[in-house]
Amino acid sequence: MPSVMLRKREDGKLLFYVAKKDLEETIESMEFDTPDKWGGEVVLGDGSRYYFEPTSPPPKIPTTLQAKRL
């Protein structure tokens, strides 16, 4: 379960950063992204998939969250 730092890029895209793995990728799609449910499966720019425990309300970005690798 890597700790993932999430931040917004200048163009509004979410960046997914794992310091330990040196991974800096954009989040291309997210299962739930509405004001009352956020998280689920995400697909990154390189095609790899991770899973965030869905939360409500959405977290305040930037933040660090745990993600599961799928």
Added chain:
Amino acid sequence: MAAMTREETEALIQEVLEVYPEKAKLDRAKHLAVNDQSLEKANKCITSNRKSLPGVMTIRGCAYAGSKGVVWGPIKDMIHISHGPVGCGQYSRAGRRNYYVGTTGVNTFGTMNFTSDFQEKDIVFGGDKKLAKLIDEIEVLFPLNKGISIQSECPIGLIGDDIEAVAKVKKKEHGKTIVPVRCEGFRGVSQSLGHHIANDAIRDWVLENRDGDDSFPTTPYDVAVIGDYNIGGDAWSSRTLLEEMGLRVVAQWSGDGTIAEIEKTPKVKLNLIHCYRSMNYIARHMEEKYSIPWIEYNFFGPTKIAESLRRIASHFDETIQAGAERVIERYKIEYEAVIAKYKPRLQGKRVMLYVGGLRPRHVIGAYEDLGMEVVGTGYEFAHNDDYDRTIKEMGNATLLYDDVTGYEFEEFVKKVQPDLVGSGIKEKYIFQKMGVPFRQMHSWDYSGPYHGYDGFAIFAKDMDMTINNPCWKNFKAPWKTEAASDAVKAVA
């Protein structure tokens, strides 16, 4: 020599790899690549941040070097103890040329070496008592220090000393910031982990010191310059540009910086990151904890400077945006004159670089402004995200080499025949003796600054003076040159 095609570059890599044993060849092959601008991600073509191979000459440093030498060392009003045997600190003392103002030994300590000078008995019985005594002595001899950092060398981790405990006790006793840093040289694969550890130590021991204290008056234009180590005055020539456009630079991390500036950084509006590799960690932390956005910028060469000034200004209101334009306009005559003077002398010259964690990509623009071309570049300790940022800066089919070995670098230079090599002191004399003009791109070869418009003028002059130096023509003994008359040859 004309530019190499993709096939030629690939063939060159294969040729150089030939001498290695099978296993080493497989490993090194992953670190050498031909640049392909169409790639979005570098991990498709190059592997980085891996342990160097035993038996090859790597050019890397250790975690202690990353923490003491790079991140902590330039904080001028703190005393940085090289905790352990004397050599690590003494042989690296004052070698980085981070300029600062102050009276050394009184209120600033940048070029001094403080060490606990471990002896056999300290290794056997532990060095905590010695460290405590050393801190007390520092307080007596240098009472104007604003804090102390304890930079662990290899033995500290090996013998299991508890420097944190000593730091806590002494912090209470003296009422000063005392920071234990666990940057033993054996950690990680290069100095890069040392940067990270140092960032974490700042986060845990310094950054929060003024949380909840609003006595520092802020303005909407406060920024911090992060990851500029003031080599030869770099941070100064950057700072003037930012101030001229109307921003207020609250802190310099860490060239010519003070601990007070670092404590005030959480109050700024925007963090400006020059060396992404060594300080992105703390910027990300501040973004998360204090909601301070950060951006990367590049102050090498007028094209990149203008781009960066505009990007920085876009985070502020119109006064700053107008300020940025004014600055660019003001220096236009100066830098155009520089280009007019040096471009004709440098046009078309080819450069190969091999530096640390930022310059292999950041200086490309400055060379291009002078009409030169960077045909090969590589990092000592970059990670994937650095190569991601490099691919677009470099031309297609140019060479990329990660953690290059001494042998590979020499072979590449022999084959590519660049007009200039830019790397460090260890590489300098090898290439000069091969007859290749060389500039040190870590310490600016005792020159600098190279940042900002003022720095660009010096950069251009230095490159010209190196490449067009008449000495390169006298490399061959006179009787061995084509032009030597038969008479001379006969005598020889």
